[in-house]
Amino acid sequence: MIRRLLTVTITIMAAMLMTTTTAASADSSVATFAGGCFWCMESPFEKLDGVGEVISGYTGGHKKDPTYQEVSADTTGHLESVQLHFDPEKISYEELLEVFWRQIDPTDDGGQFVDRGSPYLTAIFYHDEEQKRLAEASKAALEKSGRFDKLIVTPVIAATVFYPAEDYHQDYYKTNPLRYKYYRWGSGRDKFLESVWPEKK
Numbered sequence: 001m002i003r004r005l006l007t008v009t010i011t012i013m014a015a016m017l018m019t020t021t022t023a024a025s026a027d028s029s030v031a032t033f034a035g036g037c038f039w040c041m042e043s044p045f046e047k048l049d050g051v052g053e054v055i056s057g058y059t060g061g062h063k064k065d066p067t068y069q070e071v072s073a074d075t076t077g078h079l080e081s082v083q084l085h086f087d088p089e090k091i092s093y094e095e096l097l098e099v100f101w102r103q104i105d106p107t108d109d110g111g112q113f114v115d116r117g118s119p120y121l122t123a124i125f126y127h128d129e130e131q132k133r134l135a136e137a138s139k140a141a142l143e144k145s146g147r148f149d150k151l152i153v154t155p156v157i158a159a160t161v162f163y164p165a166e167d168y169h170q171d172y173y174k175t176n177p178l179r180y181k182y183y184r185w186g187s188g189r190d191k192f193l194e195s196v197w198p199e200k201k
Contacts, residue, residue, distance in 0.1 A: 028052065028085045028086060028087055028088075029085070029086055029087075029088050029093070029127075030083060030084070030085055030086075030127050031083070031084050031086060031093060031096050031127070031131070032059060032081055032082070032083045032084075032124075032125035032127070032159050032162060033081060033082055033084075033096075033100050033122075033123070033124055033125070034059070034060070034079040034080060034081040034082075034121065034122055034123040034124075034125070035081075035082070035100065035103050035104040035112065035122055036080065036104060036111065036112025036113060036115055036120045036121075036122065036189075037080060037112065037113075037115050037120065037183075037187070038056035038057070038080040038081060038082050038165065038169065039056070039169070039172040039173060039180055039183070039184075040103065040173075040184055040187070040189055041054075041056075041081075041082040041103060042054045042056060042082055042170075042171060042172070042173060043173050044099055044102075044103050045082065045084050045096070045099060048086075048091055048095075048096075048099065049090055049091065050086050050087045050088075050089075050090025050091030051084055051085070051086045051087075051091060051096075052084070052085045052086065052087070053084065053085050054082055054083075054084040055082065055083045055084070055162075055164050055165075055170065056080070056081075056082055056164070056165045056169045056170055056172075057080075057081055057082070057083060057162050057163050057164040057165045058071050058076070058078035058079070058080065058081065058162075058163045058165060059078060059079060059081045059083075059125060059159070059160055059161065059162040059163065060077065060078055060079045060081070060123065060125065060157065060160060061076040061077030061078030061079070062076065062077045063075070063076035063077065063078065064161075064163075065163060066078050066163055067166070068165060068166055068169065071119050072117075072119055074117050074118055074119055076119075077118075078119065078163070079118070079119055079120070079121055079123055080119055080120060080165075081123075081125070081162070083162045084096075093130075093131055093134050094134055094138065097124070097134065097135060097138040098138070100124070101138070101142055102193065102197055103189075103193070104122050104154070105122075105192055105196075106122055106139075106142070106148065106152045106153065106154040107148050107150040107151060107152055107153060108122070108153070109121070109153045112189070113187045113188045113189045113192065114186065114187040114188060115187070122153075122154040123154060123155050123156075123157050124139075124154065124155070124156045124157070125157050125158070125159035125160070126156060126157070126158060126159060127159045132156060132158075135156045136156050139152060139154065139156060147196065148196070
């Protein structure tokens with residue numbers, strides 16, 4: 001009798017937890033971007049109102065549960081990426097795309113800044129047809145703007161399984177601020193972005 005009551009109680013609690021989780025998910029959307037080193041892609045999105053968790057990870061490849069060493073060795077097909085959860089009532093996907101373009105060199109087909117190789121290529125991974133439409137429209141608008149004098153090569157790709165990176169990569173700019181600042185300064189990213197986007201962000 002006690003075991004039966006315990007089983008019923010656990011079942012009810014599990015159902016309540018699933019309902020709560022589903023409700024929370026319904027209030028948020030997911031966006032995934034690859035912009036080279038994921039350390040440099042977390043901060044610009046985390047500071048935005050309406051954006052919740054930003055996770056560094058790997059996606060786009062064929063290897064299940066890849067490690068940083070495997071991805072950086074270019075044996076998995078994965079790109080360093082960030083996946084973020086956002087509230088579309090507070091910030092739109094179009095606004096996220098605008099922030100994304102301002103963090104990268106979309107004309108580089110060999111990596112990003114000091115980081116070379118396919119793991120550091122850029123990409124927009126769409127999660128539904130609306131994100132695909134918006135991403136392609138945003139890319140077309142950027143090309144038409146004349147902001148860059150070379151072809152924009154950042155692809156718009158259907159999202160696949162996203163694998164969170166190791167814990168020590170998460171929020172690296174917070175946990176290792178000095179190393180992060182030294183790396184970012186030496187990478188050439190900020191110098192490039194300042195030359196392309198000299199106006200106030």
